[in-house]
Amino acid sequence: MAVREILLLGNPILRTKCEKVRNFNEPMLRQTIDDLRDTLDDFRATHGFGRGIAAPQIGITQRVIFINIDKPVVLINPEIIKRSRQMMMLWDDCFSFQNILAKLKRHLKITVNYHDEAGKKQILEAVGGLSELLQHENDHVEGILAIDHAIDSKHIILRSEWKKLTANTKQVYQL
Numbered sequence: 001m002a003v004r005e006i007l008l009l010g011n012p013i014l015r016t017k018c019e020k021v022r023n024f025n026e027p028m029l030r031q032t033i034d035d036l037r038d039t040l041d042d043f044r045a046t047h048g049f050g051r052g053i054a055a056p057q058i059g060i061t062q063r064v065i066f067i068n069i070d071k072p073v074v075l076i077n078p079e080i081i082k083r084s085r086q087m088m089m090l091w092d093d094c095f096s097f098q099n100i101l102a103k104l105k106r107h108l109k110i111t112v113n114y115h116d117e118a119g120k121k122q123i124l125e126a127v128g129g130l131s132e133l134l135q136h137e138n139d140h141v142e143g144i145l146a147i148d149h150a151i152d153s154k155h156i157i158l159r160s161e162w163k164k165l166t167a168n169t170k171q172v173y174q175l
């Protein structure tokens with residue numbers, strides 16, 4: 001069990017395309033999952049928000065993401081196999097740049113293939129908040145960050161200014 005330091009924007013590890021997990025019995029994988037869980041829990045307790053984290057954010061360049069909306073789910077080697085044509089617009093934030101938000105478009109619905117902690121293949125259909133979260137975390141294991149998707153450079157703003165604009169809600173607009 002360990003709360004790990006979260007790497008911040010500018011750290012080259014966040015720009016690394018991560019490796020696939022091939023051995024599901026490796027103790028290091030168990031350690032990575034535990035550390036992602038502890039680090040996410042700690043972030044939520046400290047900051048009052050946070051729904052997901054990806055392994056490169058704690059310095060591990062493997063394709064592992066950990067989300068917790070209603071319940072914790074570990075997705076290993078996630079792969080988005082279907083994306084809706086319908087998009088949604090939202091302001092997105094990230095643990096790795098906590099004071100910046102970017103306005104961007106995400107697919108309203110996606111289907112994700114992944115392996116669970118036991119290495120078993122799973123499939124997940126996601127819509128709305130879960131869909132955008134999974135797209136955000138899946139980008140992390142590709143070395144892509146939310147700011148890369150900003151609709152333009154004017155829509156990368158500080159959290160303090162965003163609060164004035166949005167009255168402190170994470171607004172999602174369906175397109």
Ligand SMILES: [Zn+2]
Nearest residue numbers: 093094095096
């Ligand atoms: Zn992020």
